[in-house]
Amino acid sequence: EADIYQTPRYLVIGTGKKITLECSQTMGHDKMYWYQQDPGMELHLIHYSYGVNSTEKGDLSSESTVSRIRTEHFPLTLESARPSHTSQYLCASSPRGSGIRWDTQYFGPGTRLTVL
């Protein structure tokens, strides 16, 4: 089972501030993801990465950006936070499965962001 960490767990911040949500995993997984979870619990993929220097946008458009300079680290940044960014953000990672399938994902505990 993967060990995947997210900090901070909770963040309350004012409008216009720049924030970075941290995500790290210690299992050497190639692929990492960021999901946004709305109050209705539905999960939306906003970013993913196949490995170092790879970043892709997910199914849901997001004003956030990500970087992948190291295998274990996949931070998410909001340059100017707004109340519409208030949500739970979940990070996940996958080991490479059979062939090129990354089917099983392991999730971090999440960051609950509130923008006032």
Next chain:
Amino acid sequence: GDSVTQMEGPVTLSEEAFLTINCTYTATGYPSLFWYVQYPGEGLQLLLKATKADDKGSNKGFEATYRKETTSFHLEKGSVQVSDSAVYFCAFYSGGGADGLTFGKGTHLIIQP
């Protein structure tokens, strides 16, 4: 397009009752199927998975069988406990699109003592 349909919640049961949470999927190809659980204030935890037809995934007393003919992966448990109260997500991986999991909307399960 690809999608997962699961029971709307909340589902409220008494302790020791039998649990079924229905899940059906629409996917291209031959997906892997998953159930994840989210306890209050936490991230998602993998509960069980199945990767081919007629496989049964099981963990912590929960079971689900991959039914290709009905495109279903219903979650069952014979006797639920208060500690099973959580949100349960059905999901599949088919390797298409963003090459990630497609999730259902989640089912909130409440177990009363």
